[in-house]
Amino acid sequence: xxxxxxxxxxxxxxxxxxxxxxxxxxxxxxxVAEMRVRPDLCTAGGILHGGAHMAFADTLGAVGTVVNLGxxxxxxxxxxxxxxxxxxxxxxxxxxxxxxxxxxxxxxVWQTSIRNQxxxxxxxxxxxxxxxxxxxx
Numbered sequence: 377x378x379x380x381x382x383x384x385x386x387x388x389x390x391x392x393x394x395x396x397x398x399x400x401x402x403x404x405x406x407x408v409a410e411m412r413v414r415p416d417l418c419t420a421g422g423i424l425h426g427g428a429h430m431a432f433a434d435t436l437g438a439v440g441t442v443v444n445l446g447x448x449x450x451x452x453x454x455x456x457x458x459x460x461x462x463x464x465x466x467x468x469x470x471x472x473x474x475x476x477x478x479x480x481x482x483x484x485v486w487q488t489s490i491r492n493q494x495x496x497x498x499x500x501x502x503x504x505x506x507x508x509x510x511x512x513x
Contacts, residue, residue, distance in 0.1 A: 378443045392435040405476040407440045413468050423463040433501035436474035437486030441505040455504040468493040
């Protein structure tokens with residue numbers, strides 16, 4: 377379940393798929409992905425919407441947590457903090473790199489750096505993922 381193709385196929389069926397999130401690298405302590413800055417993901421000024429930054433980063437931290445989950449566990453985001461630094465223009469591609477700051481038994485903390493096509497840092501998102509028991513089948 378944790379290979380790149382399988383994870384991508386799961387994302388394609390839900391909100392990250394609508395956004396166009398494309399995983400490029402997945403490991404236990406690092407997740408990297410790209411996303412095209414489409415007009416429908418932008419503000420009126422043709423810049424990637426802040427909510428799109430946050431949803432992109434949330435996806436990467438969640439994927440990182442899923443890769444680390446034990447059997448019978450699931451996850452949800454409990455906290456997210458975003459610092460916006462620069463913009464990403466429409467019709468370019470952003471890259472997100474999420475690294476594990478903490479991978480514990482009940483929580484995991486991930487920090488995602490989102491960069492524009494020129495490599496400039498656009499946003500830094502730090503999130504906490506709660507690890508909990510999955511509902512009984």
